[in-house]
Amino acid sequence: MLGDLNKGALIDFLEQQVIGRLGCHANGETYVVPVNYVYKDNAIYSHSGNGKKIDMMRINPQVCFEVDEIVDTFRWKSAILSGHFIELFGEERQQAMQGIIHRIMPLTNRPSEEPSHGINPAKHEDIVVYKIMLTAATGKYESHEQGKY
Structure with a gap:
């Protein structure tokens, strides 16, 4: 069965x-x-070192964001989001970075040994922290199992 993710299911999926x-x-x-x-x-x-995507978003802040979960060809979820890039500073930047760290770090077995996504931790000030304020969102799914998705 193909279907649309309702607002609650879409939010749960993104979280x-x-x-x-x-x-x-x-x-x-x-x-x-x-x-x-x-x-x-x-x-x-999200966060990033300076580079191509940050340069591009500073020029044109309108972006698209896609998230998916694919079990196999006939069991998947996908969300397509539109929004605009906003670079964060000060307290909002710090809070966002803490939220990212608290969400991502528990997912690794060896946090102190993991790569830093090309970001030198000694140059914390070089990290660009940003948000994408969403203006539109849709979600789809396919499942052939009762109760799945």
Whole structure:
């Protein structure tokens, strides 16, 4: 059965996942990249070192975000979100980064040995923390098991 995720199921899905794909477009180029994220209060929160996606979002803050969970060809969920990039500073930046750390770090077996996504922890000030304020969201699923999704 194919179906739409209702608002509650869509929010639950976004809160359960931690990896999504960010799509940005600037200067005639489209760029899609996977990112770790946290969903809270109609926004996607994430972080990055300076680079291509941050440069592109600063030029054009309108972005697309995709999240999926694929069990197999006939059992999956997917969400497509639209919103705008907002770079965070001060207390909001600090709170967002703490939320990301608290959500992501328990998912690793060896947090002190894991890579830092290309970010040098000694240069914490170089980390760009941002949110994507959502303006639209849809979700779909397919399942052929009773009660699944």
